[in-house]
Amino acid sequence: MKKKKLPIGIDDFKKIIELNYYYVDKTLFIQDVLEKRAEVTLLTRPRRFGKTLNISTLKYFLDIKGAIENRNLFKGTKIEETDYMEYQGKYPVIYLTMKDLDGEDFESFFEAFKTLISSLFETHKYLREKLDERNLLFFDKIWFQEEKANYDTALKFLSQLLYDYYGVKPVILIDEYDSPFIIANEKRYYEKVKTLLGRFYGSALKEGIISFSVVTGILRIAKESIFSTLNNLKVSTILTGDYNYFGMTEIEVEDILKYYDLETTLGDIEKWYNGYLFGDLKVYNPWSILYHCSSGELKAFWINTSANLLIKEILREADREIFNIFHTLLKDGSVKTTLQENMIFGMRYSDSTLLYLMFSAGYLTIDRKGEEKNQYFLTIPNYEVKEYFKDTFMEIVSPRNYGKFTDLIVALRDGNVTGIDSVEELLQTMFEASMSYMDGSTEEKFYHNLILGMMICTDSYFYPLSNRESGYGRYDIALEPKDITKIGYIFEFKIADNFNDMDKVGSEALKQIADKKYRTDMENRGIKDIREIALVFCKKSLRFYVK
Known part of the structure; x- marks a missing residue:
């Protein structure tokens, strides 16, 4: 029997289904979002654990554009067996991924940002046919990337236009919202990006006309205007134990290994790629599992690039205690810390900040809880991450x-x-x-x-x-x-x-x-x-x- 192709590096749900790639069914994520629906839901998980694919799945499910065609994508999936299919194709959707937004300085970042927003407006250019002269002028300024366009309120503006067009409040989906903050911090123009994106996100999510929004990232960034005044914000982190549709479970790993005739590697797979604790659920790194199924090799496949820059920066400025902490971890020990689940840029980073970042990015996992509130013992989850630790330690120290x-x-x-x-x-x-x-x-x-x-x-x-x-x-x-x-x-x-x-x-x-x-x-x-x-x-x- 010819095996399905592996979706390595593919995080578009429609492409995976239509081209018959191997798919681990996470469609009940949609049910979770609709059941627990908040004005804004923030989901923080490590990179390459399925956030983008889940958001893409949600987009194709909800989007009023192509609703009939998209319904076929969900045939035979778990969500099709639920009553939540009634929501399929019912909302205009704004989908935006920030993970590739970069720039060596703020000027180049802003040019990339303008291109990104222009592309978003290109997706919705059909709205122009019903716009009055004033709104058409505002739309075209952004669409054609003019210098004096209102980019900081573009998301709010687009949501209003979608509501006017369909008579239904849109859904806003933002993937990897924090990636530009991490990059800007590393390249020393964080405050300018904070001002721009704080207004861009905040104006839409706090003041805009929306049904609801789902936002993903690695970190919950503290003291940002995007979250400061939201009255109905639901935050789900690695610690909360809900939205358990990220990573691969033991059963899902067993199934994919069996499908690709690799059952005998399960014991080694557990040592190399398991060990992550999301709430009370142990999960495997899906990126590495896919690569293992492709090559049959056991080695480090996963590189969490967006967090690496910040981790290395903090290590270069770290005190001697971080030096000792690294040794404890490399000796398969655990270190005690308080996880406040907030990242504050523009300050001297403490030991607990580094540990929080490494935990959020997937380099550490919970060994056990401490006696005090928010206190945990963290450890390296598996061999793959330990290899990264060794290389990073030697390179930095x-x-x-x-x-x-x-x-x-x-x-x-x-x-x-x-x-x-x-x-x-x-x-x-x-x-x-x-x-x-x-x-x-x-x-x-x-x-x-x-x-x-x-x-x-x-x-x-x-x-x-x-x-x-x-x-x-x-x-x-x-x-x-x-x-x-x-x-x-x-x-x-x-x-x-x-x-x-x-x-x-x-x-x-x-x-x-x-x-x-x-x-x-x-x-x-x-x-x-x-x-x-x-x-x-x-x-x-x-x-x-x-x-």
Whole structure:
């Protein structure tokens, strides 16, 4: 039997149905929207978890234009079995996606914005036939992208025209409303975009003639005029547990794997692409599932580009605590934070802001709830995201070292501890480069985490372990080889008060490794070749001691 094509990168419902792509039926999303209908519904979910496809599905269902033709798209779907089919084709619809709106500066952004709104008016140019001279002039100024057109109220104007034409209040659907804010913040023209889009969204959603509106994005942006005075705003986030039609459920993943003869990969699929908690529902990353079904490979497919820029910006400006948080997460731990579910641009970002952003963007998920209100423990959801974490950590924290991590892995694997291109030489070089990024410290924990960050990249050959009990104490870091016939490492860190004491402190560290028998656990696992190394730090200096 010939298999259906996979809709990779296709988020237009009509195209998926008419061209017979594989479709995971999420049409009951329409029922949810109509049942819970609010003046404005804001749905925040990570990128590429189905927001655009769901909004597209809603558009084709509701739109009065092409209603008879569009009705055929829903034959055999779940929504067809409900009473809500009576709403099919009953509303004029304004559909707008903001996800590709960009610009290096505000002037280029505004030109792209004018083009976008002109295209929207092009879609509804049939309205011109019933316009009076005044409204026709306003319409054409926007349509032809004239400089002095009223772009900031264009959405409100269009909704009024649709109501006048059909006698039915329109529905406004806005996809990825927050993407321009994220881009503008990164490129330093946020305030201008805030003014423009705050008026553009707000005038239509607060003052315009509409039946209702559905808005999607990654973040709920705080203190924006779009939301500040809405009386009937319903917000659904990852935490709320409603509108559960984003991502793929366990059953949906099992079905698609079975269809493409990939059932045997289910266990690995769960480790790589599952782990997201939307309310109480665990879901898989649909983007990665589709790519896996296409290639059969297990690797990182998903890149959440619009949030990456902001995450990296915050990391570059982060304090030392974020540095420690990253290590905890990369060690498969969880970190405690308060999720306020609001993003405020134009301020110094706190640790909780970064964690909220990464959570909203899909890089973290809930491990468990804390004891206080809005308190949660967050963790990395799966292998795919962990790969992103490792790369981002190394790129941001050690930008000058990014190309040296592969060399370090080779040196450790081959047991090249001292000499040219050795573990000693590479760690020295990487440490010095990193210390130009971070100030020196008097805390062992800082140096410990810096070196541990460099060791995270070795997990293809080693198990990087930190602060584990072995023998009569706790070693600082151990690299336990996955192949027990290979070399293992134990590292002990010490801080010297001055440079003259570094050799003495190094000897004491090596003696501690021996006296505490830190090698016991590895020896019990059958690892025979174990290298013992002391690293002594003094401000921005590092010395390397080997037994």
